[in-house]
Amino acid sequence: MNRKRMLIAGSIAVLVGLVASGFVYNQMKQATTAEKPAIEMGEMVVAAMRLPLGTRLEPKHLRLIPWPAKESITGMFQRIEDCVGRALITFVVDNEPILDGKLAPKEAGAGLPATIPQGMRALTVAVNEVVGVAGFVMPGTMVDVLVTGTITGRGGQSITHTILENVRVLAAGQAVEQDEEGKPQTVPVVTLLVDPEEATKLTMASTEGRIQLALRNTIDTVETKPPPFYRASLFRRPAPPRRASAPPRQNVSYTVEVIRGTVRETKTF
Secondary structure, X not given: OHHHHHHHHHHHHHHHHHHHXXXXXXXXXXXXHOOOOOOOEEEEEEEOOOEOOOOEOOHHHEEEEEEEOOOOOOOEOOOHHHOOXXXXXXXXXXXXXXXXXXXXXXXXXXXXXXXXXOOOEEEEEEOOOOOOHHHOOOOOOEEEEEEEEEOOOOOOOEEEEEEEEEEEEEEEOOEOXXXXXXXOOOOOEEEEEEOHHHHHHHHHHHHHOEEEEEEEOOOOOOOOOOOOEEHHXXXXXXXXXXXXOOOOOOOOOOEEEEEEOOEEEEEEO
């Protein structure tokens, strides 16, 4: 009898366990299969193709893509018509978001003038393969400008001086973008982005002296302000080597014993 009761109790326990397990399984399944709340979507304007710097945007240049409405990007556009008529101040690639910071004001026009920030100037200087660093001075690169000339009133002494540092190249010839493969471009002129004071220095240097461009790393923005270098320093006769000074002479004394018959005498020299 007791054995029968134990079997009945065990069966009831197993049944209760199965029911509990089934309930937990169903609850977990419902939790995992429940639909996630829908994300509210909006739209964002992106480039429909690769666009060079200075391009005045037209509807064919742009398209809309879905974008989460609550994940806005500062300066983004949601309507194509808000971008049309404005020029790019940097190049963009396909599907790149069009942001307000990448566009010039509508009244700025298009092309290279639209890329010049307010208060700055674009100045073109003549270069050759040497001055243009073998064609590697391309749009977007940074250069220092050195000038070599003769000082009047000082015996015609030549001097080389760095007059500008960390200057951006806006264009090489008429190209405002680098070659996609990074190939050098031999051009007769380059256009530099300078402020009005730098423009006067550069104009004087290119007129009265010989300029040279020194290519620098685009992320190296430190100004070193190197001192001027004079021609006399380059060809100065080296100073003769200094002779080692002779050691001071030491006084040496000698003692001599002089014998005269039975008389002995000592003398020091």
